[in-house]
Amino acid sequence: MTWAWPVLLVLGVALADPVSRWLAAACWTHRDPVGALLLWQAVGLAGGLALLGAGVTAALAPLGDGLWDAAGAVLDGRLAELDAWRWVVLAITVVIAARLLGVLAVVGVRTLRARRRHRGLLDVLATPWPAVPGALVLDHPVPVAYCLPGPKSRVVVSRGALTTLERTELSAVLAHEQAHLRERHDLVVLPFVAWGATVRGVPGLTAAQRAVAALIEMRADDVAAREVGDEALGRALQAVSGGAHGATHTVFTAATEQRLARVHDRPPPLPLAARVAVRLAALLLLAVPTALLL
Template sequence: MLLTGGLLAILAVLLADPVPRLLSRARWVEREPVAALVLWQAVGLAAGLSLLGAGLELAFHDHGTSLPGAVGTVLGNIADGRPLRGWGAARLVVLVLTVALGLRLFWTLVRSIARAGAARRQQHDALDILATPWPVEPGVLVLDHPTAVAYCLPGAVPRLVVSRGTLDALTDTELRLVLAHERAHLRLRHDVVVLPFVAWGAALPFLNSVRRAQRAVAALVEMMADDAAAVTVDERAALRTALCRLGGPTANQAVALRSARLDRPAETRPGIRRAAHAAAAGLLLLPTLLVLVPAF
């Protein structure tokens, strides 16, 4: 179990920095944003599994040849009234730290979900007061503000919101594509996709890899919504123009990247997609097998 714990620790370190850094710099992600998002999710989940698995393997290594068997041994000792049998101070510290980390990650995720829900309800209430239904498009609310903005708000009754400035700045085609982009966010539940990465950022704010993952995932869901909204070359060009008008002169690097991407014809790379999916599956299987199979 010591060797297994060491291997899991090495895997956790690799997934904590080198792998996210390389993935964030990869150029193929613009061609296959869905596959890239799947891979990012696998990296995050596998890193957590590896880190927690390493801690448990190192803590339980004197109780058996595999983690499930060692846990069974410890439970048997507890049932016999000897809960501390076979434990040393160092291994108890490792166990406590591992359990504390797991609880922190779980609690941060729960808290992030609760906070997102509360913020969403507040925004819904504010929109009921400040926005008015747009008679041209059912389900769209209009804010009477000159700044051009457009966004969606998930929930039991999702909202599409545009400002008066957006209606003035965009043509009918551009506005249709912007609304299709926001509807894609709602349909694909991108709010749920990004939430685990928000929770990771709250739990481990000191890790550059977590912040890198948050930025990358945020960009990928926007690319996915762009692809869902604009299918033809002409639509991609119109959506690119809409992005530039909405972004204005202070458009950030993410908007500039999306604009440049929309300026090129959509291309898919089936080979890269299959490789990314295989890598994601391998990342999830490896720590699981290391923990469950007493091969080491």
């Protein structure tokens, strides 16, 4: 354990900033949004595990060669063997972990409350869309479409969208929003919001939030494009851009210009070998800190 914590610390710091900034700037992610999102989840989980694990292993190093040995020593009442600086390291680690969990809980509770209020307003102001079960129509002239995730999820379109968009464009909008709901993209961005609020001022974490937000939009675009094609999707995206689209499932911008460029000049998908490599890299990222801790 004496050598594990420096490796974990270096790994955690690297994933939090330089690796995150590199991945956020990588163009290949637009060719495989699903794989890129899996890799981002692995980066977030592995980075958090490495940083918190570094603190725990550094503090408990005198008690054994791994967390299992250290846990056994703690149960045997050997905590008195730790000197003052190790207690300080352990306390700092516990505070960071508690803050992270606290921020995650606060963000989750606030989001649930906001959605509950939003659903209440929609129940009063919106009307059901007979053509699409579970969808609501908001009487507003601006073309707008968005989703409201949760147990009682909603897809909302404005009257302006119904009068402005053609049938295929409406199908694109619905497929896009339903993809967000079905794949729970609101939960995908939540850990990055928590990390960004816990450790402020780290460029890599800010870049990660923006990149993940753009990728979930691209993933939903891909689902819609499979149903109606890129041309209809592009027209629909232009019509509803600038509205409230995406605001209810992510706090980030929807990267409209980036998405439009991708739809109008779609890059080829990654080769199969590259897609497999991305997923294996995600598994490896999770395996490394886990192995070092055990």
